[in-house]
Amino acid sequence: MIRKRALILMLVVAFISATAFAQGTAETTKPSSSKDIKLAYVSMNLANPWNIAVKNGFEAACKELGVQYLSIDSQYKVDKQVADIENLINSRFNGFTFTPIDPNATRDLVNTAKSKGIATASIAQMQDNVHLIYTLDEYDYGYSIGKQAGEWIRDNLGGKAKVAIISQDNVEAVIPRGNGVQTAITDICPDVTFVSRQAGDTPEGGMKIIESVLQAHPDLNVVVATNDSGGIGGYQAMVVNGKTTSKHAVFSGDATAECLALMKEPNSIYRGTVDLFPFKGGYESAKILYKYVIEGIPAQQETIMLPYVPVPQADLLSGKYVPQN
Incomplete structure (x- = not known):
């Protein structure tokens, strides 16, 4: 009788443990239709026009697919991004893409999401343990930005100029982009x-930096930013301070709508950017996440490189370059 009771107790304990384990690792329920699928984009910072374009592309694809979607601004705060992703996991989202602020802080969260059957992706800056990496060669992209600036300085200033770089050195993964600019x-x-x-x-940050630099170096010729967001601020500071002659220039990368509009202004010193196709990146990320949810997540990690094309001011004004979306 004692043995029988012990056996029953062991079975009860095993059942409770198995139930608790199953609840802790429960996979996201496979949706029965597109309208039941929930996808999300977690931005590093939506004050950046490039990230806004990624968001627009992501949301456009989600609307086409007929899925539920959510876009979140982590506001360059690591703790907030961690909390944002935790909320997506707890809310049983089927998939998400994000740009990590600190990949070390989000690595375990991504593993948790994957264990629950959630499709994961990163865009631009890389999270190395997601299912889909949509990324770029940071150094090479920076070199492309710097190459335009260097050629302009060579052709218009005889190879001599005072240059200020507005970088993204606050994000470790993007430091090589600034290095590429400077080397080129x-x-x-x-x-x-x-x-x-x-x-x-x-x-705001770009404008503040260049206003300060101009106080110490009023003969500043050229501003080169690693993205349009900082470049736009640098351009505004140059214009406000009257640095708008044929000996002045601003270059950056991303080819955002805001940057292109400034390049088209009469006698603009915004002389070049590089198109990194953010709308395309956001759009395709959503489409691939959807495919993973519907058809199953592939065993092998997938990597796609963001394309980029230099956009000199002359190409934009002549119509040779036509922006997409």
């Missing part, structure tokens, strides 16, 4: 003087 300019114009390299990848 130096390769083409070794006599250039770099008077500043500071992180400021928002319009």
Whole structure:
């Protein structure tokens, strides 16, 4: 009798443990139709026009697919991004893409999401343990930005200029982009003087940096930013301070609508950007996440490189370059 009771007790304990384990690792329920699918985009910072374009592309695809969707701004706060992703997991989203602020802080969360059958992706800056990596070669992209600036300095200023770089050195993964910018300019114009390299990848941050640089270096010729967001602020600071002659220039990367509009202004010193196709990246990320949810997540990690194309001011004004979306 005692043995029988012990056996029953063991079975009860095993059942409770198995139930608790199943609840802790429950997979997201496979949706019966598109309208039941929930996808999300978690932005690093929606003050950046490039990220806004990614959001627009992501949402456009979600609307076409007829799925539920959510876009979240992590506001460059690691703790907020962690909480945002935790909420998506707890809310049983079927898939999400995000740009990690600190990949180390989100690595375990991604593993948790994957264990629950949630499709995961990162865009631009890389999270190495997601199902889909949609990324770029940061150094090479920066070199493309700097190459335009270096060629302009060579052709218009005889290879000599005072240059300020507005970087994204506040994000470790993007530091190589600034390095690429600086190396390209130096390769083409070794006599250039770099008077500043500071992180400021928002319009407000870029403007504040260049206003400060101009106080110390009123003969500043060229501003080069690692993205349009900081470049727009640098451009505004140059214009406000009257640095709008044929000996002044601003270059950046992303080819956002805001940047392209400034390049089209009469006598604009915004002389070049690089199109990184953010709308396309957001759009395709949503489509691929949807495919994973419907057809199953592939065993092998998938990597797609963001394309990019230099956009000199002359190409934009002549119509040779036509922006997409």
